[in-house]
Each structure stands twice: as structure tokens, then as C-alpha cells.
Amino acid sequence: MFDNLSDRLAETFKRLKGHGKLSEANIADALREVRLALLEADVNYKVAKDFVAGVRERAVGQEVMKSLTPAQQVIKIVREELSSLMGGQAEGLNLIGRPPQVLMMVGLQGAGKTTTAGKLARMLAGMGKKPLLVPADVQRPAAIEQLKKLGAQLGVPVHDSDPGGDPVDICVRALGTASRLGCDALILDTAGRLHIDEPLMAQLERIKQKLQPGEILLVADAMTGQDAVNVAEAFHQRLGLSGVVLTKVEGDARGGAALSIRAVTGVPIKLVGVGEKLDALEPFHPDRMAGRILGM
Amino acid sequence: AIGRKIDDEVLDELEEVLVTADLGVKTTAELIGGLRGKVRRKELADAEALKGALRAGIEEIFGRTAAPPAMTAKPHVIMVVGVNGVGKTTTIGKLASHLSAQGKKVMLGAADTFRAAAAEQLEIWAQRVGCPIVRQKEGADPSAVAYDTVEAAVGRGVDVAIIDTAGRLHTKVNLMDELRKIHRVIGKKMDGAPHEVILVLDATTGQNALNQAKMFNEAVQLTGLILTKLDGTAKGGVAVAIAGELKLPICYVGVGEHLDDLRPFDAREFAEAIFG
Numbered sequence: 001m002f003d004n005l006s007d008r009l010a011e012t013f014k015r016l017k018g019h020g021k022l023s024e025a026n027i028a029d030a031l032r033e034v035r036l037a038l039l040e041a042d043v044n045y046k047v048a049k050d051f052v053a054g055v056r057e058r059a060v061g062q063e064v065m066k067s068l069t070p071a072q073q074v075i076k077i078v079r080e081e082l083s084s085l086m087g088g089q090a091e092g093l094n095l096i097g098r099p100p101q102v103l104m105m106v107g108l109q110g111a112g113k114t115t116t117a118g119k120l121a122r123m124l125a126g127m128g129k130k131p132l133l134v135p136a137d138v139q140r141p142a143a144i145e146q147l148k149k150l151g152a153q154l155g156v157p158v159h160d161s162d163p164g165g166d167p168v169d170i171c172v173r174a175l176g177t178a179s180r181l182g183c184d185a186l187i188l189d190t191a192g193r194l195h196i197d198e199p200l201m202a203q204l205e206r207i208k209q210k211l212q213p214g215e216i217l218l219v220a221d222a223m224t225g226q227d228a229v230n231v232a233e234a235f236h237q238r239l240g241l242s243g244v245v246l247t248k249v250e251g252d253a254r255g256g257a258a259l260s261i262r263a264v265t266g267v268p269i270k271l272v273g274v275g276e277k278l279d280a281l282e283p284f285h286p287d288r289m290a291g292r293i294l295g296m
Numbered sequence: 297a298i299g300r301k302i303d304d305e306v307l308d309e310l311e312e313v314l315v316t317a318d319l320g321v322k323t324t325a326e327l328i329g330g331l332r333g334k335v336r337r338k339e340l341a342d343a344e345a346l347k348g349a350l351r352a353g354i355e356e357i358f359g360r361t362a363a364p365p366a367m368t369a370k371p372h373v374i375m376v377v378g379v380n381g382v383g384k385t386t387t388i389g390k391l392a393s394h395l396s397a398q399g400k401k402v403m404l405g406a407a408d409t410f411r412a413a414a415a416e417q418l419e420i421w422a423q424r425v426g427c428p429i430v431r432q433k434e435g436a437d438p439s440a441v442a443y444d445t446v447e448a449a450v451g452r453g454v455d456v457a458i459i460d461t462a463g464r465l466h467t468k469v470n471l472m473d474e475l476r477k478i479h480r481v482i483g484k485k486m487d488g489a490p491h492e493v494i495l496v497l498d499a500t501t502g503q504n505a506l507n508q509a510k511m512f513n514e515a516v517q518l519t520g521l522i523l524t525k526l527d528g529t530a531k532g533g534v535a536v537a538i539a540g541e542l543k544l545p546i547c548y549v550g551v552g553e554h555l556d557d558l559r560p561f562d563a564r565e566f567a568e569a570i571f572g
């Protein structure tokens with residue numbers, strides 16, 4: 001239905017030709033189109049509402065009212081505001097501090113945590129670090145086996161977790177493995193869980209407490225709909241997230257979850273997953289994501 | 297007693313409820329728009345009545361979907377497809393358990409030969425259910441595994457064969473071609489098979505699910521959907537748009553990670569949960 005916000009805005013303003021000055025009502029029409037486009041892209045309902053309210057101020061200002069190309073002007077403002085809301089610039093991983101550095105992957109079931117753990121191990125190894133992969137998912141069938149296989153593919157060591165063990169103990173023991181093997185970074189793969197699962201959320205808090213990770217990364221699926229805000233808020237409240245990895249970005253989802261998560265938590269999106277292979281991890285570009293959310 | 301009067305504020309609130317449940321702006325506008333006449337003619341007494349009518353509207357959309365195919369063939373072959381991480385393998389475990397409990401002999405086929413430890417994962421489910429599994433090495437041709445599975449199912453006289461496939465994004469042409477090939481090869485081994493092609497959808501998915509359904513349907517002619525992860529806070533409202541457009545039935549819903557966390561789909565319950 002909505003192909004392109006540019007076309008829709010052009011349509012909105014076309015009716016005005018020859019009627020002279022733009023009115024606030026015209027702007028309201030245009031912003032209605034912007035709001036619909038955001039909702040179509042899965043931006044959360046409340047986030048979209050607040051965002052449009054914020055843009056309205058700039059839009060009714062001189063920039064658009066006096067412009068000869070109001071459609072382009074509205075798009076320019078919307079795009080700028082979107083990308084600045086998403087952080088403006090790409091933000092890297094925090095790898096400073098005394099080694100071993102600990103990176104912890106958290107998120108809903110099936111979001112891509114284990115795969116992303118493998119991708120991060122590859123990235124860190126490429127930077128000259130010595131990562132250790134730590135399977136702390138004793139829940140999903142064959143989760144430990146999955147991470148072991150990824151480690152073997154990469155030539156990165158994998159802590160030998162006991163499938164009957166407790167995830168907190170596993171992580172603590174992995175510190176010993178890391179020092180024995182001379183690893184300077186630990187990547188913790190935790191089991192997928194619902195943000196409303198009290199015991200499992202408490203378990204993540206205990207892991208955080210014991211290992212003090214420098215990065216707690218929420219791994220989130222780019223196809224996520226309106227619920228993204230509830231999930232991100234809950235994980236952030238419990239754990240204090242340091243970053244988000246958005247996965248499955250190479251598909252055709254418009255990715256409104258990126259904006260929703262960033263807007264409600266303020267946590268930066270640091271990386272994006274663009275494929276199933278272990279080299280498919282890229283830095284996040286706020287402006288690109290802004291364009292994509294707008295369908296351009 | 298007459299409740300809240302239907303005004304713009306009420307309409308806005310209901311719009312928010314529906315969009316927030318992932319029904320999408322188009323379906324939401326159609327549902328609410330379809331009731332404007334009734335509102336104007338004052339056929340709906342108050343906000344509660346309007347809500348009830350919307351609920352009924354959603355149920356009606358599901359009421360117009362096709363029926364899932366009956367299990368008449370032996371073996372009845374089910375192929376399970378979907379994008380990455382939605383819950384295909386887990387759902388197969390639950391479905392196998394459900395069918396076994398009905399006294400059916402079930403066999404699984406591990407045609408996800410790509411993802412690390414995918415076959416090991418399905419194997420654990422087969423053990424939990426107590427049913428046989430056909431698998432090959434990682435990296436093997438998935439069509440060959442599917443073929444072997446149907447062959448073994450025929451040979452052993454099982455009632456239902458369920459074939460797992462690797463997760464794939466619907467936009468990846470080569471992977472969708474691979475899926476078509478699996479479908480074709482199954483049909484070569486047994487006439488009329490696969491009898492069911494089920495798309496697994498994650499209830500947390502937003503509007504992209506509609507594209508998923510359309511493109512998987514185009515590639516392998518879906519017969520139904522299973523909506524997973526309804527035990528979270530997402531409502532899975534995009535399924536309304538899919539039911540409306542593709543007339544595909546929801547066969548089951550997934551409500552957890554355990555063997556018995558599969559439920560029949562109840563349109564009324566689903567519609568009520570959207571407002572609840």
C-alpha cells in the first residue's frame with residue numbers, strides 16, 4: 001500500500017500548487033503520512049506519536065512553510081530527526097578496561113544470540129584478541145553443541161560447559177578456563193528467555209553480578225513488531241544494557257524496532273547481523289536505518 | 297447500563313490497541329472503517345459494543361480461512377518452513393508429541409543440514425517423543441534427506457512424517473529455490489506429498505510476517521500456519537492480515553518451549569487477547 005514516503009508526501013503537497021502559502025493544516029496532513037509510514041515500518045505506536053509531535057515543531061517553522069519543495073523539506077527534517085534519535089553516528093564496542101573483557105549476549109528466543117556470539121568471536125579474533133566462547137545455555141536442546149561447532153569453524157576455544165550445570169556456575173568457571181588458555185575476552189551465550197520470565201531474568205542478573213561484563217548486548221530480531229519496546233525496556237531495567245545487536249537485517253523488514261528500542265531505552269545499536277554466516281556482522285549506520293524505516 | 301459514548305477519543309484508543317497488537321494500519325483501518333456505518337446509525341450503543349463488534353470482525357476473518365487438510369494419506373507428509381529462529385524445530389517436536397499421543401506413528405526428517413547442530417537439536421526432540429528420525433551429515437543435500445525420510449516413512453508404515461527445513465529469509469532467492477526443490481523431490485517420492493506445508497510464524501514479528509507468508513506461499517504453496525511464542529507479551533496480530541489476504545488457517549499456536557506447549561487455535565480467544 002505505502003511504497004514510498006516521498007511519493008506520498010509529494011501527493012499530499014500537490015494539491016496545494018497555486019494556492020500560495022502552506023498552512024499548518026497542510027503540515028498536519030503531511031505528518032499524518034509520516035506517522036502512517038512509521039507504523040507500517042513497525043515503529044511502536046507511542047514512539048511514532050512522540051516522534052511526530054517532535055517533528056511538528058520544526059516542520060511548522062520557517063523551513064517548510066517557505067519552501068518551494070515542501071515534500072522534500074519534510075522528508076529531510078524527518079530523516080535528520082530519525083537518524084539523530086538513533087544516535088547520529090555508529091558506536092563501537094567497549095573493549096577497554098582490564099582483561100579479560102566480558103561480553104554477554106541476552107535476548108528473546110531465536111533472536112540470534114548464539115550466532116552473534118560466533119560472529120563477535122570472529123571479529124575480536126580479527127582484532128588480535130583471544131576470545132573464549134562460553135555456552136551458558138543449558139536449556140535449548142543442543143545449544144552447547146551449536147556453539148562448539150561455531151567455535152570449531154572459527155578455531156576459537158569454547159569453554160566445556162556441563163549441560164546439567166547451572167549457567168551462573170558455568171560462567172564463573174569459564175573465567176578459570178580463560179586464564180588457563182590465556183584468553184583476554186569472554187563471550188557469554190545465554191539461553192533465550194521471555195522478558196517476563198522472572199526466574200530466568202534473575203539468573204541473568206546473577207551472571208552480571210559475578211562477571212561484571214563490559215558489554216551486555218541485547219540481540220534483537222529486526223523483524224520484531226510493536227512488542228520490541230516491552231522487551232527492550234524489561235531487559236534494560238534488569239541489566240542495564242550497553243548495546244543492541246539487530247539481526248536479520250539483510251531481509252526486507254523495515255526495521256522500526258531499531259527506532260523503538262533506541263527511543264525507549266536510549267541504548268545504542270552497535271552492530272547489525274546481515275546473514276547466517278559468521279562474517280555477516282556490520283557496524284550500525286543510523287542514517288541508513290532511517291532511510292530504510294521510511295522506505296527509501 | 298450504557299457505557300462510554302463512542303467518540304473520536306474512543307476510536308483513537310481502539311486504533312492504538314489494534315496497531316499495538318501488530319494488526320498493522322491497513323487492517324486496523326479496515327476493521328474500524330467497516331464499523332463506521334453502524335456507529336453513524338447508532339447501532340452500537342457504546343464503546344464496549346464497538347469493541348465487541350471489532351472482536352467479532354476479527355473472528356470472522358479467521359472464519360473465512362480454508363480448513364487444514366485432513367490426514368487421509370499414509371504416510372501423511374508435513375513440511376515445515378519459515379524464516380530463521382521462529383521455532384520450526386521446536387514446533388515439530390511438540391507436534392510429533394501431540395500426534396503420538398493420538399496414537400499415530402510419527403517419523404521426523406532433519407532436512408536442516410545447514411545450521412550448526414540443527415540435526416542434533418531435532419534428534420533430542422525425537423528422543424523426547426520417542427519417535428524415529430532420519431538424518432544425514434551436516435552439509436548434506438536437504439532434498440536427499442527429505443527423500444530418504446519419505447522413503448523410510450513408507451517403508452516403515454508410519455502415519456505421519458514431519459520434515460524440518462533450515463530457516464531462511466523469504467527474500468533469498470537461492471534458498472527459496474532450494475525449498476522448492478525439497479518440495480518437488482518429496483512429491484516425486486510420493487504422489488500428492490507433501491500433504492501439508494506449514495509456515496511457522498513468530499508472534500513477536502511485525503508487518504514483515506505478511507511478506508513472509510506471501511513469498512513462502514508462492515514458493516511452496518502453504519496449507520497453514522503455526523503461530524509461536526504466544527506465551528510472551530506479543531499478540532501476533534499480523535496473523536489477522538495474513539488470514540484476510542491468504543485465507544490460510546492457523547493450525548496450532550505455540551505457548552512455550554516444552555513438549556506440551558502446543559494448543560489448537562481458538563479465534564475467539566485470540567481476538568479477546570488482543571483487547572485484554
Ligand SMILES: Nc1nc2c(ncn2[C@@H]2O[C@H](COP(=O)(O)OP(=O)(O)OP(=O)(O)O)[C@@H](O)[C@H]2O)c(=O)[nH]1
Pocket residue numbers: 107108109110111112113114115116137140143190191192193219247248249250272273274275276280380381411463465
Ligand atoms: N538471515 C539471518 N539469520 C540469522 C542472523 N543471525 C542469526 N540468524 C539465524 O537465526 C536463527 C537463530 O539463531 P540463533 O543464534 O540460534 O538464535 P538464539 O538467539 O541463540 O536462539 P535461542 O538460543 O534458541 O534463544 C539461526 O537460523 C541463525 O542462523 C542474521 O543476521 N541473518
Ligand SMILES: Nc1nc2c(ncn2[C@@H]2O[C@H](COP(=O)(O)OP(=O)(O)OP(=O)(O)O)[C@@H](O)[C@H]2O)c(=O)[nH]1
Pocket residue numbers: 109110140192194378379380381382383384385386387408411414461462463464496524525526527528549550551552553557
Ligand atoms: N517462549 C517460547 N519459545 C519458543 C516457542 N517455540 C520455540 N521457542 C524457542 O525459540 C527458539 C528457536 O526455536 P527453534 O525451534 O530452534 O527455531 P527454528 O525456527 O527451528 O530456528 P532455525 O532452524 O535456526 O531457523 C528456541 O529457543 C525455542 O525453545 C514458543 O512457543 N514459546
Ligand SMILES: [K+]
Pocket residue numbers: 109110111221380381382498
Ligand atoms: K525471532
Ligand SMILES: [Mg+2]
Pocket residue numbers: 113114115137140143189190191192
Ligand atoms: Mg542460542
Ligand SMILES: [Mg+2]
Pocket residue numbers: 384385386408414460461462463
Ligand atoms: Mg530449526
